[in-house]
Amino acid sequence: MKIHEYQGKEIFRKHGITTPPGIPVFSVEEALNAYRTLDTKTVVVKAQIHAGGRGKGGGVKLAHSREEVEILANEMLGMTLVTHQTGPAGKEVQRLLIESGADISQEFYAAITLDRSREMDVFMVSIEGGVEIEKVASETPEKIVKVWIDPLLGIKNYQARKLAFGLSLTDEAFKEAVSIFLNMYVCYQATDATLIEINPLILTQDGHILALDSKFNFDRNALFRQKEIAEMRDISEEDPTEIEAGNYQLNYIKLDGDVGCMVNGAGLAMATMDIIKIAGGEPANFLDVGGTASAKTVKNGFRIILSDKNVRAVLINIFGGIVRCDRVANGVVQAVKELELAVPIVVRLEGTNSKEAQQILSESGVSIIPAIGMQDAAEKVVKAALG
Amino acid sequence: MSILVNKDSKVLVQGITGSEGQFHAKQMLAYGTNILAGVTPGKGGQNTLNDRIPVFDSVEEAVGETGVDTSIIFVPPPFAAEAVIEASFSGISVVVCITEGVPIHDMIKVKQIVNQNGTRLVGPNCPGIITVDECKLGIMPGFICKKGNIGVISKSGTLTYEAIDQCVNVGLGQTTAIGIGGDPIIGTTMQDCLELFEADPETEGVVIIGEIGGQMEIVAARWANENMSKPITGFIAGQTAPPGRRMGHAGAIVSGSDDTAEAKIRILKECGINVAESVADIGTVLKTSME
Numbered sequence: 001m002k003i004h005e006y007q008g009k010e011i012f013r014k015h016g017i018t019t020p021p022g023i024p025v026f027s028v029e030e031a032l033n034a035y036r037t038l039d040t041k042t043v044v045v046k047a048q049i050h051a052g053g054r055g056k057g058g059g060v061k062l063a064h065s066r067e068e069v070e071i072l073a074n075e076m077l078g079m080t081l082v083t084h085q086t087g088p089a090g091k092e093v094q095r096l097l098i099e100s101g102a103d104i105s106q107e108f109y110a111a112i113t114l115d116r117s118r119e120m121d122v123f124m125v126s127i128e129g130g131v132e133i134e135k136v137a138s139e140t141p142e143k144i145v146k147v148w149i150d151p152l153l154g155i156k157n158y159q160a161r162k163l164a165f166g167l168s169l170t171d172e173a174f175k176e177a178v179s180i181f182l183n184m185y186v187c188y189q190a191t192d193a194t195l196i197e198i199n200p201l202i203l204t205q206d207g208h209i210l211a212l213d214s215k216f217n218f219d220r221n222a223l224f225r226q227k228e229i230a231e232m233r234d235i236s237e238e239d240p241t242e243i244e245a246g247n248y249q250l251n252y253i254k255l256d257g258d259v260g261c262m263v264n265g266a267g268l269a270m271a272t273m274d275i276i277k278i279a280g281g282e283p284a285n286f287l288d289v290g291g292t293a294s295a296k297t298v299k300n301g302f303r304i305i306l307s308d309k310n311v312r313a314v315l316i317n318i319f320g321g322i323v324r325c326d327r328v329a330n331g332v333v334q335a336v337k338e339l340e341l342a343v344p345i346v347v348r349l350e351g352t353n354s355k356e357a358q359q360i361l362s363e364s365g366v367s368i369i370p371a372i373g374m375q376d377a378a379e380k381v382v383k384a385a386l387g
Numbered sequence: 388m389s390i391l392v393n394k395d396s397k398v399l400v401q402g403i404t405g406s407e408g409q410f411h412a413k414q415m416l417a418y419g420t421n422i423l424a425g426v427t428p429g430k431g432g433q434n435t436l437n438d439r440i441p442v443f444d445s446v447e448e449a450v451g452e453t454g455v456d457t458s459i460i461f462v463p464p465p466f467a468a469e470a471v472i473e474a475s476f477s478g479i480s481v482v483v484c485i486t487e488g489v490p491i492h493d494m495i496k497v498k499q500i501v502n503q504n505g506t507r508l509v510g511p512n513c514p515g516i517i518t519v520d521e522c523k524l525g526i527m528p529g530f531i532c533k534k535g536n537i538g539v540i541s542k543s544g545t546l547t548y549e550a551i552d553q554c555v556n557v558g559l560g561q562t563t564a565i566g567i568g569g570d571p572i573i574g575t576t577m578q579d580c581l582e583l584f585e586a587d588p589e590t591e592g593v594v595i596i597g598e599i600g601g602q603m604e605i606v607a608a609r610w611a612n613e614n615m616s617k618p619i620t621g622f623i624a625g626q627t628a629p630p631g632r633r634m635g636h637a638g639a640i641v642s643g644s645d646d647t648a649e650a651k652i653r654i655l656k657e658c659g660i661n662v663a664e665s666v667a668d669i670g671t672v673l674k675t676s677m678e
Contacts, residue, residue: 114491116571116601116638119498151495192492221637222490224465251635255627266569266635267543267598270624271666274648277627278665286628288635319545319552321528322414350552352528374549375667 001218003232004048006097008214015187017180017198019211022099024048031073034098035066042101045072047093050237052215053083059093062101069098094236102210107200108167109133109144110181112188114195120148123155123185125163129200155185169203176209191229192222241307248300250289257282259385260305260314260343262298264289264323272317275374281382284311295331302335306343313344313385315377320351329357333364344369344384348377388589389518389563390538390580391481391507392457396522399455399479400425401470402462403435403442407485411461411526412436418523424449446477459515459524460484467511468493471574475506483524484510484574491637494572501574508574512636514544514566525566535560537673538584540577541596542569542603542636546624546666550596553670559677562590569598569636577607585615592618592677594669595660597651599625600639604651612658620673621660623651 006024013019023034035043047059054060059081063069073096082090107129115122126144128136136143145166147159160181164174180201188196195217202210223230235243245252251266255273259281263269266288273283285305289297298316305314318328328349336345348371349357361368369384371377398415402408403425413436416422424441431444443449446458458479462470467486474482482501489511501508509516515525519534531548533555541547547566554561565580567573577595584590597604604623611619626648628634630641641647655662663672 114495114571117606119495119572121495151492151499189492192490194491219491219637221464221488222492225490253629253632253634255629263545265543265545266639267541267546267596267624268549268666270598270628270634270639271546271549271622273628274624274626275666283627286632286634319548321531321545321548322410322526351531351548373667375665378667 001220001223001229001233002050002237003216003218003229004050004095004234005046005214006048006095007232008216009211011187011191011216012211012214015190016183017187017211018176018209019214020100020102022097025073025096025098026094028070028073028077031069031096031098032066035069038098038100040100043069044099044101045069045076046097046099047076047079047081048095048097049081049086049091049093050234051083051085051091053085054081057081057083059083091237102202102212103205104202105205106203108202109136109199110184110201111195111197111199112184112193115148118148120151121188123147123149123159123163123181125166127167129202133199149185154189155182157182171207173203173207173209180209180211191216192219192226193217194219241304245287245304248297248304250287250297250301250304252304253286254308255283255285257284258310258312259381260284260308260311261317262287262289262301262305262314263317264319268317268319272315272374275378276315276382279378279382281378281385284308294327295334298328298331299335299338302339302341306341311343312387313346313381315381316345316347317374317377318349320349320354324353325349325351325357326353326360329360332368333360333366336366336368346371346377346381346384348372348374388587389521390583390587390590391509391563391565392516392518392522392524394419394421394521396421396457396481396524397453397455398422398522398524399446399449399458401446401458401460401474403427403440404430405461408461409435411485412440414529415523418529419520420522420524423453424455446473446479450477450479455479457481457524458483460486462486464488464490468497471497471508472500475501475504479506481507482509482574483513483515484508485513485515485526486510487512489570491571494570498572498574509565510568510574512570513568513573514547516563516565518563519561527564527566531555532564533560535562536589536591537561538580538587538590538593539564539596540580540584540593541566542598543596543624546596549666550594550622550669554594554673557670557674559673562587569638571601571638577603578610581607581611581615581619585617590617592620592673594620594673597621597623598636598639599623599628599634599641599648600636600646602646605645605654608655608658608660611660618676619660620663620669620676621655622663622666622669623648623655624666
């Protein structure tokens, strides 16, 4: 799960990670009030969307007066911001962060994330801040300083010092950076984050360290114990169909093709998408209906898949282990009847009671194209989609 | 022979009185798994599953009273990590954690602890292990397997069943099949399983089923290239998965250029693994590899 920059900075301040003063706003009027409250001449007006690259897309601008704040707020609220992370459709800006400007002396990068290969969290800093860190990592990897954190010990002071030394900091700024790095790890742990990224972390001209940006990813599996974080979710940033699917306990991701698919299990669902492609079609979605595949889940699955108007045929691929195929077949028949489905449905059921299932489908009176094996299923559904 | 579990494994079910625990304990017993005890804190002293299986309050007690050495966990996500830790410190040597949705921060710590204690953890979020006709320590349908000499390793559940089914259809049975799980941090890795299968005299070939995300398949393939004498057949799911989207499994997400399906397929091939490009070809490619 992701949150907005201003929410991330609220979490930062709670954990002793210093940021410039800032106020989130939803209207031009609120923006002007925020400017008055901040009481600094120069502010930064920052569009709040869940995507990076906002500066390049025109979503981060300086204002030096009340009038400029008004003009920018008017311009940005409601605008569609397109960045390299939003895709061509972009995202509508509904919130802004009005933040005091900072006098930047140097820009750094700081992040904590999971290193899957080492099975530990890794803390990375770089003197090359404010730019794409992927570029730094591939072109000048020596400019990234890393420490790996023993999960049973937590971060140690010498590690935080190593990071601060890596940024060539001295005096007060060094001490502030060490403290911020220690606090970042505490914050990472306390919030069940899987990523905290500050880009840029800056050294101000008067020698202080400030987080000018905040990016968080949180572990979905831990939201049960992170009520405050869960409440920060902004569903307007998410795909409405995917939210609806989530409400049905289905795992759905919309894609660009026209062949819908409904599968039990994530791995098999991915493999089904792949074989549709190999058979000459384009998958319209990823949909994992989970282990049960009851009549109700099948029905909800159809609703979700067919809310995508591009879908011209649907493949149901269920490997029944614990779930019996005859039950799935009954569910499919019931759903097709109740929803009066117009698109061709190809069904492949394998596993427990698959013969009985075939019989149920063929005697049902609804038009379902039965398939045997994944190759057959993929070929049939792609053919059906071509009409 | 087989790996990790066999007919002599003395099995404990953690979370045996819950609905999942009850259902699958019954299925495992029916398969012939040697279940000797269950644990549910607060329900010690009862018997369950038609009075056949004693329930204990703690793993330590179950180990002391019945000598169990292998455990399967069906407790809810908030308590799963601690269930693994309890098993590990109570001397259980093989632990399978079925639970889906264990927080990553918990798993990072658990991994460190099982490594230190020398506990073999499989999972979490996995279908478990089955040694054909001997011990089912998991939730897979046992009837799809046939005794044979192929080892199966997979990150996924139903895709494992698909692979097993195809193996059987081309006349090749299994020694042991393991679902290692698709989370970012898991106990037993693909390479760990390859090492075990290489050392198992009964296993003559191995099928590995991977997917997008992480480096596990690549690490395993490189190890196998140097160390493995038995033929490996591979499949990687997620060729059509868009980058940056979590495809069901918490670990199935393309975040860089080297954890895509394409990159993994290429490296597996470079390491001498026979890769099935389509999921429908796993059985036939395996058959060719074994000839």
